[in-house]
Amino acid sequence: MTREALEKLTYQKYGDSPTIRSYTKWKLFEENSPLKLPTEAKAGEVLVRGHVTLSGSEASFDLPNGVELTEGTLGLSQPEESRILGFHxxxxxxxxxxxxxxxxxxxxxxxxxLSERAFISHHLSIEVENARVPIIIYDMAEDGTKSFVVELKARNAEIELLTIGKHKSLSHYLLRASLAGxxxxxxxxxxxGGRMSHHREDYSLEGAGSELFxxxxxxxIGSAVDYLTNVLQHGEKTVSETRVHGFSYRDGWTVHRGTAKVFERARNSSSVVVSEVTIMDEGSLGVSxxxxxVDTGEIENASHSSSVRQFDEDALFYLRSRGLDREEALSLFVHGIGEALSSHLERLRSKARSSVMSLTEELL
Known part of the structure; x- marks a missing residue:
């Protein structure tokens, strides 16, 4: 990707309609792009020990048996797609x-x-075939601008994936996954969200009977996050269920845009998209x-729903009547978010619970 080619790219190729417009504050990325910031940074202090650790411009690996390391990408993402991927x-x-x-x-x-003022790109591809694999991804941006692209190819595989994003600065994250077999x-x-967090997850269900939950x-919380989920169902009898519940608090800014498309050949499939955003105080913004x-008439189930609502004042009144002030009550509620998420996990339960709960503790 050359500087000249970058100049021809835009952040978004589509019109600015209410459904497909971008809510990311791209001007911040433009002001903190690799054209204006250094593209080298030292490794910072990472509190989480990883099998793969990408910190600043440095990388370290301590891989378990059964995981092979090489270099290169899977080609699921291309720089010509958008200006942010061009920067990446x-x-x-x-x-x-x-x-x-x-x-x-x-x-x-x-x-x-990333913990230095720079523009740093991390890119990791993962291939899983005929295996059961639990994965935890920590995405942390303390300073500067960080772009992290994860490409995932699964074939006849079962994967449990927990992603924890904790940002203070600018963050671009893209997960591009292909489910075969x-x-x-x-x-x-x-x-x-940090100063501005653009988090996107794309899943392509290509194999017959493949499933995504x-x-x-x-x-x-006093920050901004634009969260996108995109599911494409190509194979017959595929199942996808997307359920997102966002929260905005302390002049926070939370957006979820969720898309699912069932193609004509994906007969007898099921697709569900549920999007909710809870606004917890005045001055905060929520968008759902x-x-x-659906391109086929042979569909097992297809539904979607949206809601943007205020925090339940009755629940708040109940907690305050038990002796908690407003801040303590809302803090307890946000801690419950982490508990609710971690309770979904089975094989990852112990580690995921401690990770998510420590995250929410640090947020408040």
């Missing part, structure tokens, strides 16, 4: 690739971290935009 590939120094062909008993922990993915995401919690498109 322009600043990218090296991409890494993992191959997994056997079951992992413990979660594979991946860390992406009869693959099954259970994905759980919690993102605490996605749960997401974007949280804007689910979309569902």
């Amino acid at each position: 590939f322009y600043a990218l120094k090296k991409a890494y690739r993992l191959k997994i062909r056997e079951n992992l008993a413990e979660p594979l922990v991946i860390v992406s971290h 009869k693959s099954r993915v259970k994905a759980f995401t919690v993102v605490h 996605l749960r997401g919690i974007p949280i804007g 935009v689910p979309m569902l498109e």
Whole structure:
């Protein structure tokens, strides 16, 4: 990606309609792009120990048995797609690739971290075939601008994926996943927005009978997060269920845009998109935009719903009547968000619970 080619790219190729407009404050990324910031940074202090640790411009690996490391990408994302991906590939120094062909008993922990004022790109590809694999991804941006792209190919695989985003500065995250064979993915995401966090997850269900269950919690507490989920169903009898509940608090800014498309050949499939945003106080913003498109008349189930609501004042009154002040009551509620998310996990339960709960403790 050359500087000249970058100049021709835009952040979004579509019109500015209420359903497909971008809510990300791209001007901030433009002001803190790799054209204006250094593209090298030292590794910072990472509190989480990972099997893969990408911090600043440095990378370290302590891989378990059954995981093979090479270099390169899977080609699921291209720089020509958008200006932010153009920036990503322009600043990218090296991409890494993992191959997994056997079951992992413990979660594979991946860390992406930046703590210096720079524009840093991290790129990791993961191939899983005929295996059961739990994965935890920590996405942390303390300073500068960080772009993290994860490419995932699954074939006849079962994957439990927990993503924890904790940001203070600018963050761009893209997960691009392809599910072939009869693959099954259970994905759980919690993102605490920073100055501006653009978090996107794309899933393509290509194999007949492949399944995706996605749960997401974007949280804007005095911060901004634009959370996008896109599901494309190509294979017959595929199942997708996306349920996102976002929260905005203390002048926070939380957006969820969720899209699901069932193609004509995806007969007898099921697709659900549920999008909710709770605004917890005055001055905060919440946006919920689910979309569902079905090209076949042979559909098992198809539904979508949206809601943006104020925090339940009755629940708040109940907690305050038990002696808690407003801040304590809302703090207890936000802690409950982490508990609700971690309770979904089975094999990851112990580690995920401690991770998510420690995250919410630090947010308040």
